[in-house]
Amino acid sequence: MSECTVTTFDFGGTNMRAATVSVKGFEWRVLDRQHRPTPNYLLAPHISAGQRLDDLLDFLTGYASSSRLRFGAEAVVAAIPGPIQGAGTVLALATILGPDSQALCPIDLAAQISSRLPEMQVKVMNDVSAAGYRFVPKGDDFAIFTLGSGIGLKVFLDGQPRVGPHGLGGELTHMVFDARPGAPLCDCGGRGHLGALASGRAWVRVETGAHEANCAPDLAGFTEPLARAVAMLHFSLGLERFIFAGGLTEKLGEVLRTSIVENLPAQGWNVGQDWNAMVQLAPADDAHALIGGALAYRWSVMRSKDRTC
Numbered sequence: 451m452s453e454c455t456v457t458t459f460d461f462g463g464t465n466m467r468a469a470t471v472s473v474k475g476f477e478w479r480v481l482d483r484q485h486r487p488t489p490n491y492l493l494a495p496h497i498s499a500g501q502r503l504d505d506l507l508d509f510l511t512g513y514a515s516s517s518r519l520r521f522g523a524e525a526v527v528a529a530i531p532g533p534i535q536g537a538g539t540v541l542a543l544a545t546i547l548g549p550d551s552q553a554l555c556p557i558d559l560a561a562q563i564s565s566r567l568p569e570m571q572v573k574v575m576n577d578v579s580a581a582g583y584r585f586v587p588k589g590d591d592f593a594i595f596t597l598g599s600g601i602g603l604k605v606f607l608d609g610q611p612r613v614g615p616h617g618l619g620g621e622l623t624h625m626v627f628d629a630r631p632g633a634p635l636c637d638c639g640g641r642g643h644l645g646a647l648a649s650g651r652a653w654v655r656v657e658t659g660a661h662e663a664n665c666a667p668d669l670a671g672f673t674e675p676l677a678r679a680v681a682m683l684h685f686s687l688g689l690e691r692f693i694f695a696g697g698l699t700e701k702l703g704e705v706l707r708t709s710i711v712e713n714l715p716a717q718g719w720n721v722g723q724d725w726n727a728m729v730q731l732a733p734a735d736d737a738h739a740l741i742g743g744a745l746a747y748r749w750s751v752m753r754s755k756d757r758t759c
Contacts, residue, residue: 455481456747457517457570458527459510460577460739463490463545463599463637464650464697466506468513469737470521471744476587478741481521484513490599491548491637499547499554506546511566518570525571526563527743529580531602535617538563538574542638545600549639573747578602578620579611583742583749585693585732592691593683595676596738597698597706600637601645605683622682627675647675650698669702669709677713680729685718695732707731 453474460467470482489497489505510528517523532551533541538560543551560574581602582594586609596602601623604611613619623645624638633642634652646652653672660667683689699706707729714725732738 454525454748454751455517455521455523456525456527456744457514457523458529458580458740458743459513460529460580460743461506461546462488462531462577462697464488466509467736467740468509468517469740469744470517470523471741472521473744473748476745478744480737480741482517483737483740488546490546491550499550502547503543503554503557507562507566510563514567514570523570525573525747526567527573527575527580527747528559528563529575529577529739529743530559531577531598531600533613533617533621534574534576534579538572540574541617544636544638545598548637551638571747573743573750575743575746576602576604576611576613576617576620577739578604579613580740580743580746581695581732581738582606582611582693583746584738585742586745590691591687591689592693593680593689594693594695594732595679595699596696597648597676597694598650598696600651601649602696603679605687605689607687622679627678644675644679648672650696650701653698653702669705670713673706673709674713677710677717680710681714681717684723684728690723690728692729693732694729695738697736699731700734700736703731703734 455472458469465485466488467485469480472479489502514526531545532543540557540559542555560572563572578596582604591607593605603623604620624643626642627644628642634646636643636646656667680692711725711729
C-alpha cells in the first residue's frame with residue numbers, strides 16, 4: 451500500500467496549528483508541526499472579520515507551499531470550528547470571527563484555498579469531524595467533545611460523523627442549556643448555550659470569579675452541563691463511548707473527567723450503566739484534528755478510487 455503526504459490545519463479559537471502528516475493505511479507519522487495564535491475577535495477586535503479570515507488563509511498558504519516543497523505534500527486539509535456544507539462551504543465561524551461571522555458567512559473556503567494552491571488537492575472539514583477520524587480505527591460508535599475556546603461535538607456512527615444533509619449535526623453545543631435572561635453570552639451571540647457554559651473561555655470566567663471571591667472554582671457546577679450533554683446522547687442514541695479532547699481537557703485532565711462522571715447519575719435513568727468506563731480522555735498531544743484530517747483525506751481517496759495516493 452502506497453504512502454501519501456498531507457498538509458493539515460486545525461484553526462482553533464486560540465491557536466492555528468499546522469502539520470505535515472504521512473499516511474499509509476491506518477498508520478501515520480507527523481513529519482513537521484507549526485502553530486501561532488489565532489487573530490480572533492477577542493484578541494484583535496480592531497480588525498475586520500474579513501481581515502481575520504485573510505490572516506488564516508495567509509498562514510495556510512505559506513505553510514502548505516513550504517510543505518509541498520520540503521515533503522512533497524499533495525493535499526491540504528483545513529479543519530474549521532464551524533458547520534461545513536457541501537464540498538467546503540463554511541456556514542459559521544463564531545469562535546474566531548465572533549458574532550460578525552454571520553455577516554461574512556457562508557464562505558466557500560475550499561474554492562478560496564484552491565485558488566491560492568491550484569497544484570494541491572483541497573478538503574475542508576469541521577474540526578471535530580477531523581479529530582474524530584483519529585479514533586475510528588478503534589471501533590464502536592462514539593461521540594467526541596473538544597473543549598477549547600468553544601466546545602465542539604460530533605457523533606460517529608459506523609465510522610462516519612453524522613452531520614445531516616446541511617452539515618449542522620453536532621451543533622448541540624449551540625443549544626440553550628441555561629434559559630435565564632442573564633445567562634452567559636456565547637461567541638455566536640446567543641445566551642446560555644452549552645459552549646458559553648462549559649468551554650475554555652467559560653472556565654476562565656469561572657476561575658476569575660472564584661479568585662475574586664477567594665474560593666475554589668466550582669468544577670462540579672461547571673461540568674454539570676457537559677454531563678447533561680453526555681446523558682442526552684446516551685439515552686437518545688445508546689452511545690457508550692464519549693471521548694473528551696481539546697485544550698481545556700488537557701489542562702484539567704482526570705479531574706475534569708471524574709467530575710463529569712460524578713454528575714452523570716443525576717441526569718436520568720440508571721440501569722447499571724458504567725459511566726466511568728464510558729467517559730474517556732483523548733491522548734494529550736493536541737494533534738487530533740491534524741492527524742484525523744490526514745486520515746480522512748487518505749480514506750476518501752481510497753473510497754473514491756479516482757486517483758492513486
